[in-house]
Amino acid sequence: MTRSAVPEAPEIVLDAVAKTFDTPSGPVEAVAPVSVRLAAGQTTALVGPSGCGKSTLLRLIAGLEAPSAGTIAIGGESPDAVRARAGLSMAFQDPSLLPWRSLRGNVALALKLARKPVDRAAVDRLIALVGLEGFEGARPAELSGGMRQRAAIARCLVTEPRLLLLDEPFGAVDELTRGRLNRELPALWQARGTTALLVTHSVREAVLLSDRVLVFSPRPAQVAADIAVPFAHPRAPDLTRSNRFLDLCDQVSAALAQGEATRRMVAE
Secondary structure, three states, X not given: OOHHHOOOOOOEEEEEEEEEEEEOOEEEEEEEEEEEEEOOOOEEEXXXXXXXXXXXXXXXXXXXXXXXXXXXXXXXXXXXXXXXXXXXXXXXXXXXXXXXXXXXXXXXXXXXXXXXXXXXXXXXXXXXXXXXXXXXXXXXXXXXXXHHHHHHHHXXXXXXXXXXXXEOXXXXXXXXXXXXXXXXXXXXXXXXXXXXXXXXXOHHHHHHHOOEEEEEOOOOEOEEEEEEOOXXXXXXXXXXXXXXXXXXXXXXXXXXXXXXXXXXXXXX
């Protein structure tokens, strides 16, 4: 594919999107009406309390759940249309690797499903980048939980998607490896101008990786704060020690606390 033929990274537009689940004990509102426009080519972090609806919102954008109300447009298309042509890739909290395939086979499978040629050298380079060199032939049962999560990240990135959805991608990874992946992996999608959404419980990670942080209230998810991250890419290793970075982390943390306090007041 020539550079001119590569699809543009999409803008995402959510218009009054809401989601309610029917349960035996009655309806549960997971996402309150959310209207937001996510710029093409930017990385947006979604942070909020556990169970607030962040992952549900990501699944709505991926077309894995249908909204109860409102509309979602990805580059002017529906999520179903984008997913049908392999225009997006998503890394879940659960790696969901096929147990009978090797690590290399699991990563390469994403290319086959996207109807793209399998470049074994490129697959192995990505496996090495996530720190799994030497395990290419291993089955998932032979890998630790953190290693399986890294394999899932490699599988997600190998297709070079124009829309990347990451649901706590580093949650099962040890702190040292998580720091290295935070430094090295974003360059893979940022250099291509990919639109990326990242769900994370780490305020530091949200500020380090994103161009924008959306802070959500407790369930049902509502946008409690919309915070721009002014640092240019690529970001210097010592950025996290700067006063500007720490001040921004404090701002996100304060917005999280305020969102929880506001929700408690409404509930009372």
